[in-house]
Amino acid sequence: xxxxxxxxxxxxxxxxxxxxxxxxxxxxxxxxxxxxxxxxxxxxxxxxxxxxxxxxxxxxxxxxxxxxxxxxxxxxxxxxxxxx
Amino acid sequence: xxxxxxxxxxxxxxxxxxxxxxxxxxxxxxxxxxxxxxxxxxxxxxxxxxxxxxxxxxxxxxxxxxxxxxxxxxxxxxxxxxxxxxxxxxxxxxxxxxxxxxxxxxxxxxxxxxxxxxxxxxxxxxxxxxxxxxxxxxxxxxxxxxxxxxxxxxxxxxxxxxxxxxxxxxxxxxxxxxxxxxxxxxx
Numbered sequence: 001x002x003x004x005x006x007x008x009x010x011x012x013x014x015x016x017x018x019x020x021x022x023x024x025x026x027x028x029x030x031x032x033x034x035x036x037x038x039x040x041x042x043x044x045x046x047x048x049x050x051x052x053x054x055x056x057x058x059x060x061x062x063x064x065x066x067x068x069x070x071x072x073x074x075x076x077x078x079x080x081x082x083x084x
Numbered sequence: 085x086x087x088x089x090x091x092x093x094x095x096x097x098x099x100x101x102x103x104x105x106x107x108x109x110x111x112x113x114x115x116x117x118x119x120x121x122x123x124x125x126x127x128x129x130x131x132x133x134x135x136x137x138x139x140x141x142x143x144x145x146x147x148x149x150x151x152x153x154x155x156x157x158x159x160x161x162x163x164x165x166x167x168x169x170x171x172x173x174x175x176x177x178x179x180x181x182x183x184x185x186x187x188x189x190x191x192x193x194x195x196x197x198x199x200x201x202x203x204x205x206x207x208x209x210x211x212x213x214x215x216x217x218x219x220x221x222x223x224x225x226x227x228x229x230x231x232x233x234x235x236x237x238x239x240x241x242x243x244x245x246x247x248x249x250x251x252x253x254x255x256x257x258x259x260x261x262x263x264x265x266x267x268x269x270x271x
Binding site for chain 1: 208
């Protein structure tokens with residue numbers, strides 16, 4: 001990192017504005033959502049048809065089964081099931 | 085926003101299931117991940133949100149695979165870059181984009197600048213709260229003197245001098261920093 005002066009410091013502080021609070025909250029709450037997550041994963045492991053529906057269209061499958069839409073949980077499930 | 089744990093300590097706590105540590109990790113790197121996607125790769129807000137959630141989801145899922153806990157920062161940066169590039173490639177399949185446009189996206193210069201910016205924010209987290217607050221509000225949150233004055237109960241006339249004093253303090257802190265002072269202890 002090169003030398004600092006006030007102008008450069010100001011520019012670098014300005015370069016990282018906060019991410020939208022709702023995004024941060026959703027990501028931070030991942031562990032809290034883990035219970036629901038584990039339940040869905042366990043069910044998918046026991047039910048091949050449910051798993052196939054998750055892989056084909058995760059959000060539609062969850063909605064059809066009445067699961068609450070949680071963006072952070074959906075992203076984790078996408079990683080698990082390589083779904084769309 | 086004060087940083088007491090190093091990056092590696094924080095990762096170790098996350099791995100042991102400490103929810104508070106996970107929230108702190110998200111908070112510590114949220115601006116960086118966000119800035120990479122919207123500034124370096126210029127993703128639209130909706131795509132940036134998807135990338136943001138996917139980065140932290142993958143990090144949460146794969147934290148066990150991180151070989152060096154102190155390397156969480158470059159790991160997250162790499163993950164974010166990869167997911168941004170995937171997004172741009174997917175978008176260019178729908179709306180053909182010139183190769184040069186993709187090459188320019190995520191320019192190394194911007195990514196390096198954001199890395200420096202994170203270092204400065206980490207140092208900022210070690211300054212006294214009154215400095216941290218006023219510098220973050222004025223520069224990063226783009227608040228006016230009036231808004232800051234109201235929020236911090238300060239006369240508008242003293243805000244400029246406090247900002248200047250705090251920038252000086254931050255500069256001293258950064259210039260006096262040693263390798264071991266950085267949160268990861270690796271830089």
